[in-house]
Amino acid sequence: MDVVTSADRPDLEQQAAEAFRVTWPEFVFHDPVATQLVARVCTYFPQYDVLLLDGGRVVAGGWGVPIAWDGSVADLPEGYDGALARAVDGHESGVDVTTLCLMAAAVAQDEGRRGLAGEVLSALRRRAADAGLVHVVAPLRPTTKARYPLVPMSRFATWTRADGLSVDPWLRTHQRLGATVLGPAPRSMVITGTVAEWESWTAMVFPESGRYVVPDALNLVDIDLEDDVGTYVEENLWVRHV
Ligand SMILES: CC(C)(COP(=O)(O)OP(=O)(O)OC[C@H]1O[C@@H](n2cnc3c(N)ncnc32)[C@H](O)[C@@H]1OP(=O)(O)O)[C@@H](O)C(=O)NCCC(=O)NCCS
Numbered sequence: 289m290d291v292v293t294s295a296d297r298p299d300l301e302q303q304a305a306e307a308f309r310v311t312w313p314e315f316v317f318h319d320p321v322a323t324q325l326v327a328r329v330c331t332y333f334p335q336y337d338v339l340l341l342d343g344g345r346v347v348a349g350g351w352g353v354p355i356a357w358d359g360s361v362a363d364l365p366e367g368y369d370g371a372l373a374r375a376v377d378g379h380e381s382g383v384d385v386t387t388l389c390l391m392a393a394a395v396a397q398d399e400g401r402r403g404l405a406g407e408v409l410s411a412l413r414r415r416a417a418d419a420g421l422v423h424v425v426a427p428l429r430p431t432t433k434a435r436y437p438l439v440p441m442s443r444f445a446t447w448t449r450a451d452g453l454s455v456d457p458w459l460r461t462h463q464r465l466g467a468t469v470l471g472p473a474p475r476s477m478v479i480t481g482t483v484a485e486w487e488s489w490t491a492m493v494f495p496e497s498g499r500y501v502v503p504d505a506l507n508l509v510d511i512d513l514e515d516d517v518g519t520y521v522e523e524n525l526w527v528r529h530v
Pocket residue numbers: 311312391392393394395396399400401402403404405406429430431457458460461
């Protein structure tokens with residue numbers, strides 16, 4: 289298994305995008321903060337965008353952004369959007385960074401359950417240590433949380449199995465690498481769209497105003513027909529690796 293970054297192998301961009309795009313719900317591609325900042329993130333931080341290659345083929349990947357963080361819960365960014373903004377603003381104003389914030393990881397569709405995601409996280413942690421970053425954190429999107437959209441993250445985070453690890457497989461992968469839970473990120477990602485946009489992103493219909501359970505959404509989506517707006521505020525979970 290080879291570990292490369294998008295800085296080493298820009299030619300793999302298309303293959304990586306195709307391998308991973310199917311694993312995310314459409315609405316996550318309409319986060320306005322990410323849409324606004326993604327090009328700069330790719331330009332500024334390609335060293336923290338790793339790909340695992342098996343026989344030259346992209347099988348898994350993940351990325352993070354370097355941020356200034358003082359190690360306290362109070363100084364954490366608001367969540368995913370906040371970490372992106374802090375990384376880009378910090379880079380542009382020459383702030384000293386201390387921390388790698390892990391933003392996402394994914395494995396190609398036919399490559400799950402081989403421990404590849406853990407290898408991606410370990411590769412990113414090594415890069416952070418090599419660059420002198422002293423902390424590694426993540427605003428996690430627990431993969432099974434979408435089945436419990438009515439449960440606050442603060443409760444979900446306490447659900448453990450007999451072995452003491454989380455009921456959530458993605459959180460378990462982080463815990464096995466030594467991560468501990470810091471607490472919820474209540475406004476990690478905020479996505480708004482017209483009702484028609486939400487209907488096309490979710491393949492659902494929203495005939496009346498109200499809060500809806502949407503596939504792969506960790507929280508309810510609030511639909512307001514009068515103002516023609518759907519609002520999704522995703523709550524994530526901060527974990528700390530080091
Ligand atoms: C989440 C993800 C990265 C895990 O990758 P992976 O390489 O399969 O993970 P691992 O092999 O380390 O498996 C970790 C645990 O998840 C479980 N798991 C993996 N895929 C699963 C699935 N589809 N359904 C249920 N459990 C699953 C494994 O059995 C393992 O459980 P264990 O703790 O009981 O051993 C991968 O499923 C994925 O790409 N998902 C879509 C993108 C995503 O949600 N990323 C995370 C948010 S950024």
